[in-house]
Amino acid sequence: MSEKVLIAKGDQKEIYRVGDxxxxxxxxxxxxxxxxxxxMNTARVEETDLNIPKVLAVTVEDGRWTIVKEYIEGKTLAxxxxxHPEKKREYLEKLVDLQIEVNSKKCPLLNRLKEKLARQIDSVKELDDITRYDLQTRLDGMPKHLKLCHGDFEPKNIIVQGDKYYIIDWVHAAQGNASADAARTYLLLALEDQKTADEYLEMFCEKTETAKTYVQKxxxxxxxxxxxxxxxxxxxxxxxxLDVVDYE
Known part of the structure; x- marks a missing residue:
């Protein structure tokens, strides 16, 4: 039997490899x-032609719910x-190209992103009633799109295997506005490094011919x-x- 190798560990889960x-x-x-x-999200995204590790089984082992997927050998884009910091811009460009490819797909059985965001805003205890109302009003006024959105699209969720790129972690996948997906990627990058986030946003907006202020909203x-x-x-x-009402 193949050796059990721990890959990652979080507060409520762990990921390990056994064979393939x-x-x-x-x-x-x-x-x-x-x-x-x-x-289910992952299985539905499998129906597109994107490179993702396929779900093989959902089971219970030692009282733990467990999702079994294909193992993809390689390093993450992160x-x-x-x-290779000298190649950072090249890798960032690949990240943007992959995200544009994701957003070009349709996955009609996924949850709607705007509905998910509305539920999340309602659940945040740190928000006062006025801020919550302003955010919900802004969200309600945003254009309704039905593009595939990853919801957690960042370099650590891309595995590079030779000349192939595999996108992992589809737990937050939904159908919605691509600029919302880009805004979340910008946020995730900015939490690590503001300069990288700014480079990403410039590149995304240029490649998609999207006004930066639209993503920033x-x-x-x-x-x-x-x-x-x-x-x-x-x-x-x-x-x-949250205090930013509009961006210049």
Whole structure:
């Protein structure tokens, strides 16, 4: 039997490899609906022709719900960017190209992004009633699109295998506005490095012929949604973005 190798560990889950399979194992008591939703999201995205690790099974092992997927050998785009800083712009451009490819797809059985964001904003205890109302009003006024959105699109979720790029972690996938997806990527990059985030946004807007201010209008909305993660190290920056009514 192949050796069990731990790949990553979080608060309520761990990911390990056995042979050519990846096992994502959740803590006992983790909501079954969330596990099944993640597996279903991934299965639905499989129906596009994007390169993603396929779901092979959903099972229970030692009282833990577990999603079994294909194992993809390679390094993440984040690792390559760190190892080869001289190629950072080249890798950033690949990130943008992959995101544009994702956003070009349709996945009609996924949840609607605007509805998910509305629920997240309502659940954030840190928001006062006026801020919550302003955010919901802004969200309601945004154009309704039905493009495939990853919801957590960043370099650590791209695995590079030779000349192939595999996109992982589709737990937050939804159908909605591509600029909302881009705003979330910008936010995730900015939490790590503001300069990289700014380079990304310039590149995304140029390649998609999108006005930067249009993407930026989504930032307070996705910042509020990110607060549901309850990460203390992010709270100050996210709360600051909520105060921004409009961008120049």
């Amino acid at each position: 399979k990846t096992y994502k194992s959740f803590e006992p008591g983790f909501p079954k609906a969330e596990v099944l939703n993640e597996a 690792e390559l960017m760190e190892e 989504w930032l307070p909305i996705v910042a509020a949604a990110q607060l549901t993660k309850k990460r203390p190290q992010e709270k100050e920056l996210l709360m600051r973005w």
